[in-house]
Amino acid sequence: MTILVIAEHDNTSLKPASLNTITAASELGGDVHVLVAGLNAATVATAAAQVAGVAKVLHVDADTLAHGVAENVAAQVVALAGSYSHILFASTASGKNIAPRVAALLDVAQISDLTKVISADTFERPIYAGNAMATIQSVDTVKVMTVRTTAFDAAAQSAQAPAAIEVVASVAVAGKTSYMGSEIAKNDRPELTAAKVIVSGGRALGSQEKFNAVMIPLADKLGAAIGASRAAVDAGYAPNDWQVGQTGKIVAPQLYIAAGISGAIQHLAGMKDSKVIVAINKDPEAPIFSVADYGLEADLFTAVPELVAAL
Template identity: 60%
Template sequence: MKTLVLVEHDGASIKDATLATVTAAAKLGEVHLLVAGANVGAVADAAAAIEGVGKVHVADGAHLEHQLAEDVAPVATALMAGHDAFLAPATTFGKNIAPRVAALLDVMQLSDILSVEEDGSFTRPIYAGNAIATVRSKDAKKVITVRTTAFDKAAATGGSGTIEAVDAGAASGKASFVGAELSKSERPELTSAKVIVSGGRALGSSEEFHRLIDPLADKLGAGVGASRAAVDAGYAPNDYQVGQTGKIVAPEVYLAVGISGAIQHLAGMKDSKTIIAINKDEEAPIFQVADIGLVGDLFKIVPELTEKL
């Protein structure tokens, strides 16, 4: 089976989510990559160096600079004539493009897979991760998104894939790039951070959120996350949100401060290696998944913890 993996990149470097997707694709068969963008020669070279990659298809065109789904999906669909499965990371980027590829191929999409089984079936979470379904596709061509926290990352070096230019097509005319407002931070990106400090609604305000969470995260070299309640209340920006409707993370250490542990939040972080929870309510659901739990007033505990680090 030949697989085609969509490479998530920023025009200069490849996102870690792609490396985990390559690992999933390797369980299905030969791995080929698709790099779409403008002036992406350096990205293609990096993609070819990923361990286990056989070929890198490069679609280079000015209209692909911003990787709009309306323009990338037709390129991927055309390449599927020579591939059996299309895989994309289950990130905002991947989830924007994969459904369009599935629609153009007229097949059902397998979303957010956790594993590839020996019999050709897949597992995926349902009911916010409270149950795991085993599913199988009868479609000749498969379109799959991969929960990247469930797979190890392929080595970024050591590979020797060949690079092949492919037809980049033309602009669809259905959408155009107007602008992007991107948050910039010196902290690690949530999906790749080894340590994450997340705050919840119990912090009470945006000022308290940043006063307590930011110094602790800085001391730990951690990424900063937030519960949906904290984001909805305006304490933190949307890109901080961890959970079923936010980012799915699995760091080495996840420190939850003032987070009760709603099902949708647990779905986004319960695969973390070590979970530490600080909450004044000893009955909070977060303690059911925490490896270390501290019951107490976060307004006293967090400053003390930050000071001692």
């Protein structure tokens, strides 16, 4: 049994989510190969070869793979699929974009948001926004899966010699999809899904100006990433890429501070695996208190500035 992990990268560095996915692949019990598909991404292939648990790295270099266009990467994965029993992607925007295409082209069912490996064909995943866990068994010859990265530790650097790197020829693509450009939001703060500390604000903040005035000083003191509930994002208080929850980003930091967030199940689904959860809300009945390790029943406009001053 051989497992293929699709590395997520920017042609320069391996994204942390790939390390969690490699850990999940290692729990399946077979040899783990990593596919690095990109352009001039030799440094990524070298980094992947140095990860514990990786037996081989497949490196594909082509202009059509430079920007991770889903259709092009999917074609490359499908060309290699015959040699593998499992194909794993991180459950990120990129992984969720490519994996369904691979599953459709292979005519198999996709297993989404893997959180636990029970055996080579039996897995656990959340359903109903994490209110229940489903145990599923797949009889597909090739199992295409996305991995909820917060459920697995990141793979460490290998103490052994680096894995072999095999150069693989690229495949022809249909050319019906082309990369036109990107608008990348610049952020000096830690990446939300990789941050160890996250402070999140909700609709109770009332406006973008108040959101920034209250949350940014706290984030600065803690060196934290900033998150937001969907209600805050929909109201325009925070940008889309700050959204935490079922329809946003799934996070599991060491410390998660939720200010003015009531705790709708859609938000809890995205952060309840955090190691320590601190909730600040003046409503004693707020659902967020049911998952919080520490709860402060107080007006956030008073409590948060006091916390910043104390820090």
